[in-house]
Amino acid sequence: MDSEEDDKYVWFPEPGRGTGVFSASDTWRAMNPYPIEVFWHEVMWFTGRIPKHAFIIWVAAKDRMVTRDRLIRWGLSVPSTCFLCTGHDECRQHLFFDCAYSNQIWAFFVSQLNFVSPQSFEAVFRWLKAPSRNKNVTLIIRLIHQAVLYLVWKERNKRIHTAVEKPPRTLIAETQQIIKLRLDPLTRRQIIPQGQDSVLAT
Structure with a gap:
């Protein structure tokens, strides 16, 4: 006091x-000293991802999507049926793989690549860690996976709020276009060893 x-x-x-200097990152580490590492982080936050697609997949992986089964668990009085097929109750697993x-849509791309993928939500994440020995193919599969889930979620929400419906072949075409547009700039930055294909060529 006398100083x-x-x-x-x-x-x-x-x-x-x-x-002695404030740091947000140091403060975060002090408040969260033991972060839990999830097995799907490298499948989601890979280099070359489309950010808005990765975000939706992150929400889905955390099982925080506002699907109808969750709304019912919250006590809301809503129909339980899936908006896309109207034949089964809507949940995360059904919406993205069982519907x-x-x-x-997902089966189309998997068959085009001559792969057999699992049909469980978490099993697909584990499979995506190493679906191919070819890095280009792995990148393409991860991009397709995120794009398909993003567009399916978008289509589901559009059907809730509007009367517009798109057939699966339209979403397949949109996914193909998104992937091509994403691979073009990635190829321009890619250092391609002699005798190997670019990711766009793949």
Whole structure:
């Protein structure tokens, strides 16, 4: 109290650790010292991803999508049927893999690549960690997976709020266009070893 010098504030997230200067990242680490590493992080946040697609997949992976089964669990009085096929109750697993509508889209791309993919939501994530020995093919499959889930979710929401419906072949064409547009700039930045194809050529 008797000092003529002004008070100086210093920030130490933990005793004896830090520079005295506030850091948001150090504060986060102090508040969350043991982050849980999930097995699907590299499948979602890979280099070359489309950010808005990755975000939707992250929400789905955390099982936080506002599907009808969750709305019913919250106590809301809503129909339980899937908006895309109207034949089964809507949940995350059904919406993206069991529904005849979305399954037709995902199955088209898997068959084009001559792969057999699992049909369980989490099993697909595990499969996407290493679906191919070819890095280009792995990137393409991950991009397709995210694009398909993103467009299916978008189509589901559009049907709820408007009377417009798109057939599966339209979403297949949209996915193909999205992938081609994404691969073009990725190819321009890619360093291609002699004798190998670019990701766009693949």
